[in-house]
Amino acid sequence: MSNLAQRVLFGALGAVLLLGCIWYSAWSFAVFFALVQAKMLLEFYRMMRQTGYAPVAAMGVGVSVLLFLGIHYLAGADHYNTDSSSAIQIYNADTAAGSPLSFYSFGFLIQRALLSSLVIIPVLLILREMILWPRSKNPFGNIGVNLLGLFYVSIPMSLLSVLAFTKDGYDFRRVLALLFLVWTADTGAYIAGKTLGKHKLAPNISPGKTWEGWIGGTLLTLAMGWALGYLLPDMPLVHRLVAAAVVAVFGVLGDLAESMLKRSVGVKDSGRILPGHGGLLDRFDALLLVLPVLVLLQLLVG
Numbered sequence: 001m002s003n004l005a006q007r008v009l010f011g012a013l014g015a016v017l018l019l020g021c022i023w024y025s026a027w028s029f030a031v032f033f034a035l036v037q038a039k040m041l042l043e044f045y046r047m048m049r050q051t052g053y054a055p056v057a058a059m060g061v062g063v064s065v066l067l068f069l070g071i072h073y074l075a076g077a078d079h080y081n082t083d084s085s086s087a088i089q090i091y092n093a094d095t096a097a098g099s100p101l102s103f104y105s106f107g108f109l110i111q112r113a114l115l116s117s118l119v120i121i122p123v124l125l126i127l128r129e130m131i132l133w134p135r136s137k138n139p140f141g142n143i144g145v146n147l148l149g150l151f152y153v154s155i156p157m158s159l160l161s162v163l164a165f166t167k168d169g170y171d172f173r174r175v176l177a178l179l180f181l182v183w184t185a186d187t188g189a190y191i192a193g194k195t196l197g198k199h200k201l202a203p204n205i206s207p208g209k210t211w212e213g214w215i216g217g218t219l220l221t222l223a224m225g226w227a228l229g230y231l232l233p234d235m236p237l238v239h240r241l242v243a244a245a246v247v248a249v250f251g252v253l254g255d256l257a258e259s260m261l262k263r264s265v266g267v268k269d270s271g272r273i274l275p276g277h278g279g280l281l282d283r284f285d286a287l288l289l290v291l292p293v294l295v296l297l298q299l300l301v302g
Contacts, residue, residue, distance in 0.1 A: 019176070026076055026170035030161070034068040036280055037157035043270040043281045044149045050265045053145045054136060056128060060146050063117045064154035070114035072161040079169040122147070152288065153281070159291040163298065177228045177240075178294075181247040182286050184224040185217045189252070192216020201252075206259040209252070218248040246293050251286035258285035 021032035038061045045055045073080070125146055129139035136142060164175050193213025201209040225244030229237060258281060262270065271279025 018179075022172050022175050022179075026072075026079060026164070029164060029170070029172070029175065030069065030072045033157065033160055034065050034072075036284065037068055037154055038064055039271070039273065040157065040279075040281045040284060041149050041153045043279045044153050044261075045145070047261065047265045047267060047270065048145045048149075050267065053138065054142045055146045055149065056125065056142075059121060059124065060149050060154075063114075063121055064150060066110060066114040066117055067150065067154050068158040068161075069110045071158040073110055075161040076165045076170060078167070079165060156288045156291045157284070159295045160287070162295045163291070173231050177232055178243070178247070178287075178290075180228065180231075181221055181224055181244055182251055182290070185221040185248050185251050185286070187217075188220030189213040189217030192220075202256050205256050205263065209256070214248075214252055217252070218245075221245075221248045242297065243294060246297070247286070247290050250289040250293050254286040254289035257289065258282070 018032070021028040041061055041064050042057055045057045045060060048055055122143070125143045126139075129136050129142060133139055160175065160178075163178065164170055164172070166174070189209070190213065192215065193208070193210045196212040196216065197210030199211045200207060201211050201214055221244045222241060225240040226237065228240050229235075232240065258270070262268065269278030270281035273279055
């Protein structure tokens with residue numbers, strides 16, 4: 001199978017899985033993106049190993065999943081607490097009958113586990129390096145890489161849940177709208193860069209990116225922000241255009257940051273989970289800087 005055929009096939013399959021999980025329910029959204037960000041973190045740790053660091057991937061991934069689910073619960077607590085479909089039937093030994101375990105109880109356990117992990121993980125990482133010393137040549141570098149992965153990958157991706165929920169509950173349209181903006185920015189930049197690109201945007205990091213491509217991507221993203229009024233008629237035009245501008249600016253910065261990371265460790269792709277598309281960190285790198293800015297704006301202005 002040719003590289004182009006692989007890209008089309010696996011791109012289509014990935015898109016169907018992504019869109020289906022976002023559309024189906026808040027639970028399917030949470031499970032899908034919890035796994036996505038965990039794989040992105042593993043790709044980050046794998047690249048760091050190539051530079052001589054030794055992160056504890058299992059510990060980092062475990063905390064990252066708890067982090068995602070914890071923020072998801074905090075963002076969607078009202079939705080789950082008022083939605084009877086989110087109850088789980090468990091066996092009650094006293095009544096020999098099924099009783100509902102609400103997501104509130106599950107979310108409370110997630111929160112406690114998350115807080116415990118955040119408190120204890122630095123201690124465990126330091127103890128591990130002390131045990132391995134002097135075989136471990138860069139103990140605090142290893143600890144730093146472990147924590148950096150959580151701040152660079154897991155926390156930003158976990159903020160996606162903050163955008164996904166409104167006062168009315170989970171709204172898959174908001175997640176789709178964000179992805180449409182990111183994809184539009186990439187498409188516009190590619191087309192404009194190929195046809196008009198002359199002036200390099202960041203030649204030392206990504207020689208293929210041009211100012212003309214970025215301008216083309218920005219204009220198309222703003223147009224998509226306007227068009228999203230058909231998907232989100234309740235969202236004011238100003239809010240949609242601001243979101244589009246944030247994606248246009250910080251999306252390309254997120255892309256450049258990951259390109260710098262890959263160049264610093266000497267790899268072309270972050271992974272190989274998607275034949276012809278690289279790794280998940282390659283696919284979602286724009287969100288790593290876009291999401292914190294959008295969530296900050298949402299918290300400031302509502």
